[in-house]
Amino acid sequence: xxxxxxxxxxxxxxxxxxxxxxxxxxxxxxxxxxxxxxxxxxxxxxxxxxxxxxxxxxxxxxxxxxxxxxxxxxxxxxxxxxxxxxxxxxxxxxxxxxxxxxxxxxxxxxxxxxxxxxxxxxxxxxxxxxxxxxxxxxxxxxxxxxxxxxxxxxxxxxxxxxxxxxxxxxxxxxxxxxxxxxxx
Amino acid sequence: xxxxxxxxxxxxxxxxxxxxxxxxxxxxxxxxxxxxxxxxxxxxxxxxxxxxxxxxxxxxxxxxxxxxxxxxxxxxxxxxxxxxxxxxxxxxxxxxxxxxxxxxxxxxxxxxxxxxxxxxxxxxxxxxxxxxxxxxxxxxxxxxxxxxxxxxxxxxxxxxxxxxxxxxxxxxxxxxxxxxxxxx
DNA sequence: GTCTATAACGAGATAGAC
DNA sequence: GTCTATCTCGTTATAGAC
Numbered sequence: 497x498x499x500x501x502x503x504x505x506x507x508x509x510x511x512x513x514x515x516x517x518x519x520x521x522x523x524x525x526x527x528x529x530x531x532x533x534x535x536x537x538x539x540x541x542x543x544x545x546x547x548x549x550x551x552x553x554x555x556x557x558x559x560x561x562x563x564x565x566x567x568x569x570x571x572x573x574x575x576x577x578x579x580x581x582x583x584x585x586x587x588x589x590x591x592x593x594x595x596x597x598x599x600x601x602x603x604x605x606x607x608x609x610x611x612x613x614x615x616x617x618x619x620x621x622x623x624x625x626x627x628x629x630x631x632x633x634x635x636x637x638x639x640x641x642x643x644x645x646x647x648x649x650x651x652x653x654x655x656x657x658x659x660x661x662x663x664x665x666x667x668x669x670x671x672x673x674x675x676x677x678x679x680x
Numbered sequence: 681x682x683x684x685x686x687x688x689x690x691x692x693x694x695x696x697x698x699x700x701x702x703x704x705x706x707x708x709x710x711x712x713x714x715x716x717x718x719x720x721x722x723x724x725x726x727x728x729x730x731x732x733x734x735x736x737x738x739x740x741x742x743x744x745x746x747x748x749x750x751x752x753x754x755x756x757x758x759x760x761x762x763x764x765x766x767x768x769x770x771x772x773x774x775x776x777x778x779x780x781x782x783x784x785x786x787x788x789x790x791x792x793x794x795x796x797x798x799x800x801x802x803x804x805x806x807x808x809x810x811x812x813x814x815x816x817x818x819x820x821x822x823x824x825x826x827x828x829x830x831x832x833x834x835x836x837x838x839x840x841x842x843x844x845x846x847x848x849x850x851x852x853x854x855x856x857x858x859x860x861x862x863x864x
Numbered sequence: 865g866t867c868t869a870t871a872a873c874g875a876g877a878t879a880g881a882c
Numbered sequence: 883g884t885c886t887a888t889c890t891c892g893t894t895a896t897a898g899a900c
Contacts, residue, residue, distance in 0.1 A: 508884095523786045524708075524783060524786075524787065526710050526711065527710065527784070527786065527787040529874075529875060529876080530876065530877090531875080531876095539883090539885090540885060541876080541877085542878080542879095542885070542886080543883070543884050545877065546883060549877090550876070550877075551875095551876065595839075595842060598842045598843055598845055598846050599708065599779070599784070599845070600708060600711070600783070601846045602706050602708075602845075603708065603711045613846055613847070616846065616847075639863070647852070647856055648840075648856050648859045648860060650839075651836060651839040651840040651843045651844075651856045652832070652835060652836040652839050652840075652860070653839065654839040654842055654843055655834075655836050655837065655838040655839015655840065655842060656832075656835040656836075656839065657839075658782045658838055658842055659800060659831075659834060660835075661782055661783070661785050661786075662782050662785045662793065662796055671828070672831055672835045675828055675829075675832045676832060679823070692866095713893060713894080714893080714894070714895090715892080715893080723865090723866065724866070724867060724868080725893095725894085726867070726895085726897095727865070727866050727867075729894085729895065729896080730866075733895090734895075735893095735894070735895095865900105866900085867899080867900070868898090869896100869897085869898090869899100872894090872895080872896100873893080873895100874891100874893075874894105875892075875893085876892105877888105877889080877890085877891100878887100878889075878890100879886105879888085879889100880887095881884105881886080881887100882883105
């Protein structure tokens with residue numbers, strides 16, 4: 497039964513995060529307000545404060561959830577994709593939220609700053625492992641230490657997202673990303 | 681006479697831009713207010729509106745001046761540095777303002793958006809020329825079309841600035857930049 | 865060219881009823 | 883859990899005196 501089953505409508509708290517996440521990615525953390533979320537969700541600003549006492553807590557929950565999902569996605573890549581190069585291709589499709597938060601870093605609440613740093617550190621560690629594995633099995637050239645390559649790759653991909661943003665051009669991002677990976 | 685000559689104290693209008701430029705680079709365009717500038721300059725917020733009617737006009741003047749200075753610096757590089765690789769090293773030292781504006785793009789006044797796009801386009805054109813020259817005289821490898829290399833280099837450098845920001849680590853940026861250029 | 869004073873608005877946030 | 887009502891603050895901006 498229940499042949500017309502819909503995906504369970506998420507509870508309010510997570511729907512708030514869904515909307516906030518989209519707004520952060522397009523306008524930055526300082527570029528949206530409680531009013532934006534409330535309007536879109538059809539409830540009042542006051543109700544938002546029931547779920548998240550303040551915008552800092554909302555932002556922290558946001559980035560914690562994002563980091564957890566990201567870590568899970570990385571695990572899935574590790575479990576299902578063998579080749580280093582293919583792993584990197586899959587990785588490119590994940591990256592999103594933290595670039596814009598890096599740009600806003602100086603104006604973010606403390607808890608969010610720490611989470612942003614942690615996110616980059618985790619990404620770098622994961623990338624380093626992939627580059628090491630790729631160098632060992634010969635699928636990637638290794639002209640430099642894997643840790644340096646990981647830093648450059650992360651920087652390059654975040655930058656490609658950043659620059660592609662004004663052009664509103666996903667293709668621009670994808671080809672820059674492809675070029676970066678091809679150079680490894 | 682005038683042995684103790686100081687650099688002529690800039691007029692108010694340009695001192696406003698000086699302060700605003702520094703604030704944009706650290707906090708983003710939406711991360712500072714007229715009050716910040718007024719406080720630092722020792723005048724009132726109202727006086728700022730005499731020089732720049734609104735924040736959008738201030739932002740536009742800011743980026744126009746920045747782009748002009750940047751173009752002049754590029755000309756100087758072209759005039760004084762022969763090698764493609766050395767040109768790129770000098771270029772890395774210039775880059776600064778526009779990365780953070782790219783991140784904020786969706787929330788910028790229209791006039792600023794256009795200027796941001798123009799800035800990236802100009803940079804890409806200049807880089808493309810340098811890469812072509814370097815390929816012709818053999819000082820740079822040319823594994824891909826110069827225009828693609830220019831896009832990747834610009835993205836990579838802006839990204840390196842972006843990611844280095846939370847770590848407050850100029851060395852991190854410099855080594856990423858060196859690595860990018862070395863890969864050419 | 866700079867000031868005081870104030871307008872007009874939007875932001876995040878709180879109290880208390882339902 | 884959501885509402886109405888209100889508060890406080892910071893923001894951009896304007897009017898008009900000096």
